[in-house]
Amino acid sequence: MEQRFSILKKDKSTRARTGILRLKHGDVKTPFYMPVATKGAVKTLLPQEVEAIGYEIILSNTYHLIEKPGLEEIAHFGGINNYMGWKKPILTDSGGYQVFSLHKHVHIEESGVTFRSLIDGKKINATPEKVIEWQDIIGSDIAMVIDVCTPYGIKRESAEKALKITEIWAKRSIEFWSNSYREGRMLFGIVQGNFFKDLRIQATENLINLNFPGYAVGGLSVGEPKELMFEISDLVAQRLPEEKPRYFMGLGDPPSILTAIAQGYDMFDSALATRIARGGSFFTKFGPRNIRNTQLKKSSEKLDPDCTCLACENFTAGYIRHLYLSEETLALRLLTYHNLFFLYNLIEDARSAIERGIYSQFLSNFLNQYSENRFKKV
């Protein structure tokens, strides 16, 4: 197996590291955050704009793509890259999370999961093998295994049951993956186990034995207290092999991403940046704000001081507020661009701090400036 991941630099006082992930559609510097193109588009933006910000990889979603436009259409266009006009790497989530969060009647067996399409009501049967085949057709650089996602607060018995199936599926997934050569592509296993520490440890160890090209932690950031989340993610990260990339799924708020980088995570994704933009919220180095805030009326300031994004270089917060209140979609476009620009540059700064061996200082400076309390108002 080719060496797809190389660590370039390790921070001294944290487990943060920088590296390179070599994928079919190009190299990606780690740590990185992936803008979410759930349905084959990063909301409101052109792929050219996402690339111009600096992004080297985006995320799409197998579940959403098989529902609409359907695999046949994506195959017709020769895969997701051609289809959406994005030339760089793409990671696809398997869609397990969506199956369990969007569908009420989901039938889970060891063989796979069955649910009805929300588009046409047809039965869809997803097996570990099929989910990989679907991602083969989509042509994503990084494919994810299908897993059973469980909510915060369930009983141990349910968590055990879900984990058992997740582990059976993981084994079948890596076996199926290993039967074919997929140039420049990777399959990631996902650590589940809900919020039971021993289950998480067991899940991590079992997954490591399957020798996946990369590992993700899933089922976190689903409503649990931040402290508990970081306790679990730390347990997992400490056990994952250093030489493999580590992906913290669904984490999108800036302080949490930086904290998880200190734990040794390399990869992040979240719809947060684009979703809060639609609600008028935007990131600043002093914490998030909302464009509807009356303090911003007639404001000649930038959204975030010193920001050099397209929105901040060309428009005042006062004008963007007017656009938002007038229901002009240009406002959503400007706020989305700003938020993705903010996250890209934040992680770029994190990378640079790791390289200079000053990550703890960088992290604590950032956290001091960025008020978690303000963020909760978003």
Place this chain on the structure above:
Amino acid sequence: MEQRFSILKKDKSTRARTGILRLKHGDVKTPFYMPVATKGAVKTLLPQEVEAIGYEIILSNTYHLIEKPGLEEIAHFGGINNYMGWKKPILTDSGGYQVFSLHKHVHIEESGVTFRSLIDGKKINATPEKVIEWQDIIGSDIAMVIDVCTPYGIKRESAEKALKITEIWAKRSIEFWSNSYREGRMLFGIVQGNFFKDLRIQATENLINLNFPGYAVGGLSVGEPKELMFEISDLVAQRLPEEKPRYFMGLGDPPSILTAIAQGYDMFDSALATRIARGGSFFTKFGPRNIRNTQLKKSSEKLDPDCTCLACENFTAGYIRHLYLSEETLALRLLTYHNLFFLYNLIEDARSAIERGIYSQFLSNFLNQYSENRFKKV
């Protein structure tokens, strides 16, 4: 009075002409079409993108701007150009049309018109003088007088009454305008008279006597048969002085614009191009189409053959259709861009045909290719 309008070339077999309009924020080649930025933004697009297409002038709306964000906010930012980041000329409609179409209880007197704000219910009193003062604050290059707009199908008596007030307002407007020097800015009178030919002729002659810097025809393209519309617009255009620019208000479908150019009109605006984009419709040289059309499923073609716009150069019709059906606003952005690109280049071609003295041939070739019937399905 400075010479703001120069005719460069007259077509031989039609009344089409090319020219230059010299305005405060720059020169504008005629004939031209103005993208509509009703609320201070061309829907979905950055001003930089509108300029990159080639546009030299856009339109905004006094009525909408006084409602939101309000004149005080626009004054605070030093006028509409600064506010929205558009450096080139802007024409503002007075908002007469909006007052009469959006408000049920409108009180019209010779002194002015009174209505209640749709934002806060406060009484707004618009007099001819105030409407000019508002446009002074907005800082538009071309201001329009306030007029009484009447729908298609009213009785002669009502049309006469409306026209009488429109004419009183026109006289007060030009008198008020002439009391101050407004560098590089113009005031246009508007010919009304509903669909009564003698009233239109009378209105045109009376307005000419007031010696406005430019003339518009208003109250057309409001649901009447096309033939009747063109009969009226022709009557008016024939009588308007050749050396003044002629503006056909609210006309947006490509064949009609080209036909009105042949009648001697120089300026156009319409929300059509941006509005139909939101419904999925787009212009092609073979007439408009709708992106929802199942023929476009999996289509690898451009929206319009040979089009070189951002949307057509980068994306297939099949993908844009997927975006539209998935309610991704990127679809509206791409269709809006395409439609504005189409109109700009159509009028650019028209200008070039006039310069080469072959406008009739150009017009008949275009009309043959572009099916009016298909357009009606939009």
